[in-house]
Structures are given as structure tokens and as C-alpha cells.
Amino acid sequence: MKLTKEFLKDNNAYTELMVWFKKRFSCGEESEKVIAKLMLDGWFRQANWLLTRILDAKQNAEYAIYAAELALPIFERNRPGDDNAARMIKKIKKCLLNHSKKNQEEIRKANIFPSSATSLERIAWGVIETASNIMFVPSTDISYYAEGAAAYAGMAGGAAIENKIIKYGLSLIKEDKK
Secondary structure (H helix, E strand, O other): OEEOHHHHHHOOOOHHHHHHHHHHOOOOEEHHHHHHHHHHOOOHHHHHHHHHHHOOHHHHHHHHHHHHHHHHHHHHHHOOOOOHHHHHHHHHHHHHHOOOHHHHHHHHHHOOOOOOOOHHHHHHHHHHHHHHHHHHOOHHHHHHHHHHHHHHHHHHHOHHHHHHHHHHHHHHHHHHHO
């Protein structure tokens, strides 16, 4: 997909992203190239925002689930024996395949946040919970939740996780082109 200043403006891009884009690109530029350059410049937040505006609803759900899967080891490392987060992710994946009321209810029942969680555990759980919210919102709102899930995962895991998330998002774009 070619990105333009108009696309960014129509999607209410961050002001700093608009300025950054105008300085580097004169007209339409391939989205993958723009996102790669954002990451090279250390702008995960903007790359994440942009990706979630390019992906369709299903891809955004997959993106959020991937972020949740990356946050899962952080949660499990700090809470050995607590498999609630892993069960929640399985239920989210099941609901993505079959978006039924029954599967949505299973997600609601599995959403039991541990009361004694540390800050890092809260962030990791936030990724998973944000990914689960995708199953309950209109498709027009999914990009906001996908963006949030990826941002929380980046907060929990740092630059290594951020890079994995963006690479995965780019793979969804490339897969779509096939």
C-alpha cells in the first residue's frame, strides 16, 4: 500500500508523524518502507499506530493476539503455575475462528485478574485483556485495541518485543499481497 500525507491526515496521524513523514517522503511511499524507517528511527509508537491503520480487522485481531502471546512468558515467569493468561489467549483464538456468543462468554469468564499482581504482571495482563476486548468491539474500533495491545507488550518487554511485533505486522501485510 502506498502511504500519502492525505492517508495520514484522514486517519488522524500524530502531529510528529505527519512532520516526520513530510520531511522524508515527497509523495506516496510503500507502507513497509515507511514502517521500517520509523523503527530504524526508534519510533515504535508511530510504526505501531500506522500498522494498525493499514491492517484489516482480522489482521488487527491476529496482531493483538500475537502481542498477547509475546507478553504471556512475562506474566508466567512472574506467576509460576498460574495458567489463566494462557487459557485466556486460547479462548481469544477460538473466538477469532468462531465469533459466537458462547465463545465470547468463555472469554468473559476467563478474565480473572490476579489481585496481588506486580506492575509488570499488570502490564502483561493488560496486553492479554486488551486483545480479548477485540472480540467485543465493532470492527471499526479494532485498530485501537490492536494498537493498545502491541503498545502494552512493548512496555512489558522492551525493544526486542517491539521489533517482533512490528515484524509480525509487516508479515501480515506481505501475506495479504500474495
